Amino acid sequence: MRFHRCRPRLWAAAVFVSVVGLATAALGPQAGAADRLVPAAQAAALVEDDGADCRVSVPGGSASESLLPDPFKRLDGTRVSAKSDWRCRRAEIRELAERSVYGDKPGKPESVTGTVSRTSITVNVGHQGRTASFSAGVDLPSGTGPFPAVIVYGGLGADTSTIKSSGAAVISYDPFSVGREGTARNNKQGAFYSVYGSQSSTGLLAAWAWGVSRIIDVVEQSGGTVLRADATGVTGCSRYGKGAFVAGAFDQRIALTMPIESGSGGVNAFRSIARESGSQPLSSAYSEQPWLGDAFGSYTGDPSALPVDTHQVVGMIAPRGLFIMDNPHIDWLGARSGAVAALGGAEVYKALGAGGNITYWSDVQSGDHCAVRSEWRTPLQQNIQKFLLKTGSSSGTFRIAGKKSANLSEWRNWQTPALSDGGGTDAGTSTGTSAGTSTGTSEGTSTGTSQGTSTGTSQGSTDGSSGGSGDGACTATYRTVNSWSGGFQGEVTVRNNGSSALNGWTVGLTLASGQSISNLWGGRHTGTSGSVTVHNGPWNGTIAANGSVTFGFVATGSSSTAPGDVTCTSP
Template sequence: MASSIDPPISVIRHRLRFALVLAAACAVAAAFLASHLDRAEAQAGIASEWNGADCAVTVPGSWPSNAQLPDPFTRIDGTRVTSQSQWECRRSEIKALAERTVYGDKPQPDSVTGSVTSSRITVNVNDDGRSTNFSATVQLPSGTGPFPAVIVYGGFGADTATILGTGTAVVNYDPGAVGAEGTPRNNKQGAFYNLYGATSSTGVLMAQAWGVSRIIDVIEQSGGSILKPATGVTGCSRYGKGAFVAGAFDQRIALTMPIESGSGGVAALRSIPQESGSQPLSSAYSEQPWLGDAFSAYTANPGALPVDTHEIVGMIAPRGLFIMDNPHIEWLGARSGALAALGGAEVYKALGAGSNISYHSNTSNGTHCATRTEWKTPLQQSINRFLHGTGAPPATISMHPNKTANLAQWRTWTTPTLTAGNPSETTTPPEQTTNPGETSSPPPAGTGCTAKVAVASQWESGWQGSVQITAGSSAINGWTLTWTWPGSQRITSSWNAAVTSSGATVTAEDVGWNGAIAAGQTATSWGFVASGTGTAPAVTCTPA
């Protein structure tokens, strides 16, 4: 039955990046000043792939079994998360545990180069003396670019006509080129395994997520003349599994849209054995090398896992997430999908971003991976909000009456309200550090806010900026930034802010989920690509 439900896909594995966004930015800037321009360009887009890369995570050799969903807010050392700054490192713990037991590692390559045209993206990757390459095709919407883009797994995800109709490009990604299905676990094939070996323990889902990240690297290096570095990802069935993993393990992905992903996808691993007719974990493990080799130890005992997929959902928070499920095919485990969505939604709520997650299985058409009328409006709303910065997200949890889930039966933990804080408690607060190309000022003494621009990376024709905002003695619930460029610099694309430009004058506003900042705290709230020479303008911040 598995083959009649799922179409085909591909692979990956990981190494944590050495620094947090600003530290990586400094390293890239230093490389540029040392005339290593090619290397700097390769690093341009990947500094923010994982914001918690500076967190010290030690995975224990063992952990207690738990028949219920693990507490996302309890750290490996047994203490509980109380702030957003602590959540950054807790998310890194979940990431490391998930790689160790479920998916396999996602390595960070030495360099990535490539090109973006109106019809194609080429990707060249080098790591530890080995090289590989692959490509993806591009379909642009009508109108004048640059455009945000949705990466579609195998041309088989959310309705491409609807995506294009929102003024969003479609990047058709062939995951089989990066990690081929139909291969044994000890002889995996594809671009990922060309670098990391045919016997790599990393499963296909993580391998294909690695490929998505490399496409984003190239988009971010391209300067934003065709595609903006504001990216979504989608796929259905086995491609839905892949899209889910891609969105969880790359924090640059603004919108994740998995469809009917079933076992090995969104569906809660502990719930699947109790959902009659759903694809067993042993089947999901053996049908294709989707999951990492280590998962074989848990197919008959998911309660022994230190994580579950509600925490993988939580890894995506507070970014946009729209999960679509099919309640009419038992094999797809929609009840377990609903459970994972409800559990992950608690992380969104704790971060004050509860409206950024939507789950929808209340459909009348049971055809697998069909284009459904019930999904069209929330799909448009999600794309407009998270890729274009307009309108409101759908903010809906709509479970089919026959496939509802009860989170209370699966947890003993409660959901905290996480206070705002710096990205990491283990590093010097960004507002106290001066980096090349960056203005610096202390937190405002009053109830206002301050902001500064850091040059994250620069190449021959442009540069990438990262914007930090600090609240004063009182919390703020939104912000507006204004500045005037001192020269010919102009923003060509941006993400996580609503930006308007008039000549040399720039105005940027928050996009809702990133507007709230606690008193005296700093948030790296958004970024942009600009033309000209990297520079840090004097920024005026006005609280909402």
């Protein structure tokens, strides 16, 4: 057993409780309710790693698991039961990810100094007698500032013109100055390896993330005259999308993470990549460049032996802002596996009461790699407004292209717990017990319809909601989650009205003329238009007393008329 990082326990715990407690209070219960705004100051932690003091004891070995590992199951076999438990559970996931996937990402060196101007940032680090320096460019939007900023990897990421017009600065980060490509694993080069050694087992992605953290250190020290230290985003595409994803997962000061088309070694679930035809094999991603840590080489032939997967790394970002952009037109990018990871990680967001803080979008028309896409412009603006400017209130959405749809129920044998708001067993002792309900579980695909003209979506809208009826044992209510030209996303909440557990449920609803369900998750349905019947799946048939579950669907047709005759019966 060892402490994950060194930091006074009570201070770090107080930071987490205040951050997540405020965030979940602002969101309210998730069962049957739309996600509400979480201000970025509450969604982002005040420290690089708030679980640094958690005691993490990694078992000597782990059994192979073909499905996605349970993100809520501690290393001692118990499950988290309160939102406050997530702090040390996240520390366990981080430890596993460092050991098996990325290599160690060290914390702040002994010395970090630098400067911030209106055109550049300089970073100087010193640690145990070794030193290194690198710099980044700054491009400010119009106005007087200080400005929030998005760190853009290698000149490829989210549309910089949209970032600037939204009111955020662009920090141009050259990751090769911190960790160069084209080097042997035993002779890695760049600022990170000048400090920690050319034979370090840490891969480039973690090294690049370390560089991002050092930029944030310097911005914090600058006094906020040019850039705001509490409003930083990160983005990148392709290999840089891999880097942006890891940076956002490993530094909790990053309020908004935006990886684009990150492929194998990025967001994509390792276990799913192994089964997705045409996607870049793990062995190829490992050998192409030393992006991943040296230890990952032993898992490329059998990812089921990995003690962690990327849906848990997605969960490391929760409850902060996450906007994942994917490309379904290039098989090598493995967008189906990206959707699997996003759906799995979204369960962590929901459990923490922050389901509206994650967006996944692969429903795009153009197949060009790393292109500026019109479909992403509006959600990009909305995410910047919400998490960096702290003026927006949009809710995240899932728009998954039909040709790369994903079904989470095929990848898990665990349920999402209903975490309490009170204190759990987060003192690092891992003695909590499993929560008994599965509230708000969103199983399956949330698949879009590949329209290519999806700008200006109505994210998180609750218009078109309708009440329901039932047989007394249960009731069902409908709401429209999102709508766009030619389609919409709906959600039905099934609530147990009784004082004892309900075993099995059936919902009936009637779609208006021209409406047709293209994908449904969280249940099993009969019919796609007109009268539709939805039955529970084996994973969510039991609803605790006064508890609820949800199922969702994507449909073609106008959302102006909500599905009617919503009924619920139970055997």
